[in-house]
Amino acid sequence: MIQSQEKPDRVLVRVRDxxxxxxxxxxxxxxxxHTSRAKGKQCFLVLRQQQFNVQALVAVGDHAxxxxxxxxxxxxxxxxxxVEGVVRKVNQKIGSCTQQDVELHVQKIYVISLAEPRLPLQLDDAVRPEAEGEE
Structure with a gap:
């Protein structure tokens, strides 16, 4: 049941845009x-929306x-x-994401729906091709 007391004033942008x-x-x-990787004072997230994904960076600074x-x-x-963030142009294309020319520098992040720590079917397993002889 949704128990929000007020509606936040924000417009969501699609990842593909x-x-x-x-x-x-x-x-x-x-x-x-989709994935997260922390290293020192920063964390890289890959955010997925349908088949589109973008790299997001959370780094210690003014906003984090x-x-x-x-x-x-x-x-x-x-x-x-x-996620609220600033869209930044990147110098080097991000090969692992569909949005290769930009990344999101995170200012705020809110968990809307927390997934189980270990799902019964991982997306990475579902998209992996079958090896020959495993039929």
Whole structure:
């Protein structure tokens, strides 16, 4: 049951619409956490929405504390999150994402629906091709 007392004033942007034309804009995105990788004072997330995905960076600075980086790194895969961030153009294309020319520099992150730590079927397993002889 939804128990929200007020409706937040935000417009969600689709991941597929995150392009160079939106560079330096502050946007809200609702997506699933596909992967997360923490290293030192930063955490890289891959956010997925349908078949589109974008890299998001949570780094210690003006908008993120070390606790926020740790929080982001510990969000379970397939959890649904709302992210406010600045779209930034990248110097080198991001080969692992569909949105290769931009990344999202996270200012705020909210978990909307937390997934189980270990799902019965992992998405990575579902898309892996069968090896020959395993029929």
């Amino acid at each position: 995150l392009t160079i034309q939106k560079a330096d804009e502050v946007v809200w995105v609702r997506a699933r956490v 504390s070390k606790q926020m980086v740790k929080f982001a790194a510990n969000i379970n895969k397939e959890s649904i999150v709302d």
